[in-house]
Amino acid sequence: MHAGDVRDVFGVPGAYAGAGLPDAPALLVRATREKKHVPLHADLDDVDDPLRLGDPAAGAPPARYVGPAATLVRLYAGRAAPGRSLLRAGRCGGGRTEHLRMRSRPGGYGTGVFLNWTRPVVADEWGAMSKRAVLEVIALDVEDAVAAQAGGADRLELVTEMAADGLTPSAATVAGIRAAVDIDLRVMLRLADGFAAGGPEGAERLVRVAGELREAGADQFVLGFLDADGGVDLDAVERVVAALDGCSWTFHRAVDRAADRDALRKQLADLPGLDTYLTAGSAAGVDEGLPTLVAEVRRRGEPGYDQTILVGGGLRLDHVPALRHAGIDAFHIGGAARSAGWAGPVVEGAVREWRRVLDGE
Numbered sequence: 001m002h003a004g005d006v007r008d009v010f011g012v013p014g015a016y017a018g019a020g021l022p023d024a025p026a027l028l029v030r031a032t033r034e035k036k037h038v039p040l041h042a043d044l045d046d047v048d049d050p051l052r053l054g055d056p057a058a059g060a061p062p063a064r065y066v067g068p069a070a071t072l073v074r075l076y077a078g079r080a081a082p083g084r085s086l087l088r089a090g091r092c093g094g095g096r097t098e099h100l101r102m103r104s105r106p107g108g109y110g111t112g113v114f115l116n117w118t119r120p121v122v123a124d125e126w127g128a129m130s131k132r133a134v135l136e137v138i139a140l141d142v143e144d145a146v147a148a149q150a151g152g153a154d155r156l157e158l159v160t161e162m163a164a165d166g167l168t169p170s171a172a173t174v175a176g177i178r179a180a181v182d183i184d185l186r187v188m189l190r191l192a193d194g195f196a197a198g199g200p201e202g203a204e205r206l207v208r209v210a211g212e213l214r215e216a217g218a219d220q221f222v223l224g225f226l227d228a229d230g231g232v233d234l235d236a237v238e239r240v241v242a243a244l245d246g247c248s249w250t251f252h253r254a255v256d257r258a259a260d261r262d263a264l265r266k267q268l269a270d271l272p273g274l275d276t277y278l279t280a281g282s283a284a285g286v287d288e289g290l291p292t293l294v295a296e297v298r299r300r301g302e303p304g305y306d307q308t309i310l311v312g313g314g315l316r317l318d319h320v321p322a323l324r325h326a327g328i329d330a331f332h333i334g335g336a337a338r339s340a341g342w343a344g345p346v347v348e349g350a351v352r353e354w355r356r357v358l359d360g361e
Helices: 003-010 019-034 069-075 142-151 171-180 199-213 235-242 254-259 261-268 286-297 317-325 348-358
Strands: 040-046 050-052 065-069 086-090 097-101 121-123 134-139 155-158 186-190 220-224 248-251 274-279 307-313 330-333
Touching: 003 069, 019 040, 019 069, 040 086, 050 307, 069 086, 134 142, 134 307, 134 348, 142 155, 142 171, 142 348, 155 171, 155 330, 171 186, 171 199, 171 274, 186 248, 199 220, 199 235, 220 235, 254 261, 274 286, 286 307, 286 317, 317 348, 330 348
Parallel strands: 040 065, 065 121, 134 155, 134 330, 155 186, 186 220, 220 248, 248 274, 274 307, 307 330
Antiparallel strands: 040 050, 086 097
16 A cells, blocks of 8 residues: 555545655656566656656657656556546557556556557646647757757657658668657658659558668658649558558648648548648648648547647747647647758757747746
8 A cells, every 4th residue: 555545545635745755756767677667758847857767678669757756656556646538559560549548457566557658648736647738859860869859859750851851761860869869759751852652663662661660660650642633642641551550650741732631631530540740731831821720620529630730830939829729739840949950950959948838938
């Protein structure tokens, strides 16, 4: 029995935040490593350095937790957190997305709750689980990746050749970045400028490249192909998605070039792993696309509109208040994370400023 259980029975506020709480994180790190639990990256309130719990050799990207240490203890102890919510966890290999509910289970540590969530998990001051705004940053190499993570990025989009608006990086680059950071990575699957897959031969090449990237450690992707008329190239998308075998993926800004955005969304609605649209609402950027973004987020729950809207493409800090007010909670930056444009690396301070604004500080 945890001492917090006794305090909780008597209605003591902060039942799991007793005098021993400062010692609990280190004990959790040791216990979860010894028991070879699923990796978890925990950013605790009022603690400067993140905790890395679980087995570091597990070979899976870590789950994310942001919030009070007391709630983390409560969850690892298998106790229910007030206001628990349904969380989504996408995993490759099963061809499906699992849904998990935080709740009390027997067995203490290691209830199996923590998996590779596609979004950071945030606990508010009452212990309720919710989602903070996601910040995704484009990274070209290890230097970019390390700076972006240090600045507070939740996820990276890995690309090369920004002169062509981002192409597929090498497997070696992906492996190097995967070894250097522990936040989520989404790897671009795009072999040439434009939004065409390149016909059957191009689709087959994309399938081969996807396999190589998965062997290098990639388990989340970015893709999107259109035909000559601006419709979705469903054959190419389906062939590539089948090769991903359930991995989470983003349909990128090809949606902003589509002849019919609504039709595209409905055609893709049931494809496994699709959880995000990267969009500015317009091919011209967020300035022009803001009304479309607001209209689409209001359609959540309709067929084709369950996926996260990840806003990117001419995105500026002054767009954030209106987007957040509309209910948009995922943001994508590239050049805005660099002080010298694409000729220079990601700057930790620039990313940190975006993190500060998104967190409402």
